[in-house]
Amino acid sequence: MSDIEGVYEDLEADVSLEEFREAVEAKVEQMGGLADEETAAMLVAHEVGESEVGGIADIEPGMEEAKFVAKVISIGEVRTFERDGEDEDGRVVNVEVADETGSVRAAFWDEHAEAAIGELEEGQVLRIKGRPKEGYSGVEVSVDDVEPDPDTEIGDVQVADTHTVEALSLGLSNVNLVGIVLDTGSVRTFDRDDGSEGKVSNLVLGDSTGRVRVTLWDEQAETATEIDPSTTVEVVDGYVKDRDGNLELHVGNRGAVEEVDEEVEYVPESTPIEEIEIDQTVDIAGVVRSADPKRTFDRDDGSEGQVRNIRVQDATGDIRVAMWGEKADIDIGPGDEVALGDVEIQDGWQDDLEASAGWQSTITVLESDSETTSAESEDDGRDENAGLSSFAGDDDTEGANVTDAGSDTDGSSDDSAGSDEPDAGEEIEFTGVVVQAGSPVVLDDGETTMSVETDTDVGLGEEITARGVVRDGTLDANDVF
Numbered sequence: 256m257s258d259i260e261g262v263y264e265d266l267e268a269d270v271s272l273e274e275f276r277e278a279v280e281a282k283v284e285q286m287g288g289l290a291d292e293e294t295a296a297m298l299v300a301h302e303v304g305e306s307e308v309g310g311i312a313d314i315e316p317g318m319e320e321a322k323f324v325a326k327v328i329s330i331g332e333v334r335t336f337e338r339d340g341e342d343e344d345g346r347v348v349n350v351e352v353a354d355e356t357g358s359v360r361a362a363f364w365d366e367h368a369e370a371a372i373g374e375l376e377e378g379q380v381l382r383i384k385g386r387p388k389e390g391y392s393g394v395e396v397s398v399d400d401v402e403p404d405p406d407t408e409i410g411d412v413q414v415a416d417t418h419t420v421e422a423l424s425l426g427l428s429n430v431n432l433v434g435i436v437l438d439t440g441s442v443r444t445f446d447r448d449d450g451s452e453g454k455v456s457n458l459v460l461g462d463s464t465g466r467v468r469v470t471l472w473d474e475q476a477e478t479a480t481e482i483d484p485s486t487t488v489e490v491v492d493g494y495v496k497d498r499d500g501n502l503e504l505h506v507g508n509r510g511a512v513e514e515v516d517e518e519v520e521y522v523p524e525s526t527p528i529e530e531i532e533i534d535q536t537v538d539i540a541g542v543v544r545s546a547d548p549k550r551t552f553d554r555d556d557g558s559e560g561q562v563r564n565i566r567v568q569d570a571t572g573d574i575r576v577a578m579w580g581e582k583a584d585i586d587i588g589p590g591d592e593v594a595l596g597d598v599e600i601q602d603g604w605q606d607d608l609e610a611s612a613g614w615q616s617t618i619t620v621l622e623s624d625s626e627t628t629s630a631e632s633e634d635d636g637r638d639e640n641a642g643l644s645s646f647a648g649d650d651d652t653e654g655a656n657v658t659d660a661g662s663d664t665d666g667s668s669d670d671s672a673g674s675d676e677p678d679a680g681e682e683i684e685f686t687g688v689v690v691q692a693g694s695p696v697v698l699d700d701g702e703t704t705m706s707v708e709t710d711t712d713v714g715l716g717e718e719i720t721a722r723g724v725v726r727d728g729t730l731d732a733n734d735v736f
Contacts, residue, residue, distance in 0.1 A: 310356030312425060314396065316389040321396060325352035325359070326409045327379045329429055333368055348372060352381065354409050357424040360395045361385065367398055380404045394426050421464030423502050428494040430504060434460030434467075435521045436486045438617040439479045441581060458482065458512075459617045460490070460504075461521035466596065466617070469493070470505045471512065478512045484619065489515045523594045523619075529571035531600050533608060539576075540594040540621070541569035545704050549583045550691055567593060567610075575603055575699075576610040578618065585618055592621040604688045604699070685730055686720040689713045695729060696721075711735040 275296075282295040314321050328351040335344045348368040350361045361383060363371040375381075382404040385396040417431045438459040445453050456471045456479035469490060471478055482488060492510035495502055506512060525540040549563040563583035565576050576595060578585065587593060595610065596617045603609025612618055685705045687698030695706040696713055698721065707721045709732040723732035 311352075311354050311359050312356035314359060314387050314394055314426075316387050316394055318387045320384065320399075321387050322382075322384045323354070324380060324382050324404055324407050324409070325354045325361075327351070327375055327377050327381060328353050328358060329377060330371060330375055331429075333372055350375065351429050352383065353424075353427070358427040360390060360428050361401075362390075362395055362397050363401070364398070367401060380407050380409055382407075419464045420460070420462050420467045423467060423495050423504065425495055425497055425502060428492075430490065430493040430495060432460065432462070432467075432490045432493065432504065433487065433515060433517055433519055434462040434490075435519050436482055436484050436488055437461045437466060437521070437619050438484060439482060440614070442476045442480060456480070460488070461519075461523070463520045463522065466521070466523075468498075468501070468503045468615070469512070470503050472505065472507045474508050475506045475510065475512060482512070482514065487515055487517050487519050488512050489517075523596070525569075525594065527571040528567075528569050528574050531574070531608060531610075533600050533602060535600045536597050537600060537610075538594070538596040539567065539569070539574070539598060539610065541567045541573070541592070543587055543589050543591045543593055544568050544573060544702075546588050547691070547697060547699075547704055550693070565593075567595070574608060574610055576612055579611065579613040581614065582612050582616060582618055585620070587618075587620060594619045594621055682722070682724050683730065684720055684722045686718065689717045689719060705730055707732050707735075709735050 279292060279296045283292060311323060311325060314323065330351075331349040333346055333348050335346050338345050346365050346368040348363045348371045350363055350371055351358060352361050353359075362385075380403070382402050383396065383398055384400040385398040387394055387396050389395075417433060418427070420432070420434065423430065423432075436458055440457040442454055442456045445455065447453050454473050454476035456476040458469050458471070458479045460467055460469055490504060490506055490510065490512055493504045493506045494510075496505055497503070523540060524538060526535075526537040528539055528541065531537050531539070544566045546566075547564040549561055551559055551561045554560050561580065561583045563578045565578065565587055566573055567576050568574075576598065578587075595612055598610040598612045598616055601609050601611050685698060685700070685707070687700035687703075687705060689696060689698060691697035695708050696711075698705045698707055698719065705721075706729040707723075708729055709721065711719075711732075713719055713735070720736055721730055721732040722734040722736075723730050725731070
């Protein structure tokens, strides 16, 4: 056995002995006699081993070369372009290929582009060698060499044009997905490195297999402000990227989000409130028992934030939910049936658990009935398995300088089922935790919130008792202790 054959036997790569010999000969010539055949064979073996990937998911932009086997999912159209200093136009065809681990866009240039149009078919398996790079919609591979591989089978790859949330995978592009709009966000602007201004917004879609956050860029960003929740839409030509360990579907100027007349079922799942634990990120759902006024606060950087607390109850228990930023503007009141997804469970007042819903969270009003009384809301359908949403905690500002920002609720509704609100002019005592230290002070006893007019200085989280007369739903305190 020759030195070349010995090194080849130890090589765990899908390359023929003939190809390996040719590569070794080329390496010897490249080294100009500085390496014998055995040394050149080991160098080639190292290079070949580095370029072989276990699957498309292992392909990274920093790699010099990648070799992999994949199935053709879709074939684009030939595009021509002018090359500097050359009379002949260049040609390129983008081909979407996939295996069990993911998908990637492969760019076929010039003669490979002509062959792709004339010879490739969807579902065909190819052996590809190319150079990975960061493309417009994620990682792309610029193809250097390709050949059919009819003997290799690749299963569990979706060839259909329309995907489901469950079928999305990192690097997938040319994605069409139909879903129900669960939540929308505002348009944000930013400055690019080249000095131009960009725009971005988000919405959340759900289908029968799950939900996904959709990021809309530039021309598509305004779409999030034009589509109402519960609308069925189709994402056209999206691409999948990773953000903080979660898959997101992105839509650029080549894509679109369009309203469609289709039936889509979304069945949210949730964790029973009694089972949640601190530091979890969970989905919960239930009926709103109480809704406090929105409050504003000053951040350390001088900017202004806002938060609104609601209390949500399912068949197993109840929990306070802090809605931060834009979430505080959502029109939610007692009696509404809501689903909240990806809320972060934190330590709340008096060691009670509290859910935090921020910019990444999804809050969906499943049934709006703000006029429902507390007693009636006890009879509403509290499905402990109905839930959805998404988390965000960038406004993590407990104990900030909070002031009343006004609201369509007075913070005085009694959310204790079956209990009567105090009559106007009645003198009462109310004991609770200070959840708003402005004017009025807002107390919460775990079941009911009460607005209190007082000149006494109190601190957030302090438990106090207020005694006084109730007027217009507010306790006018003459004694606080």
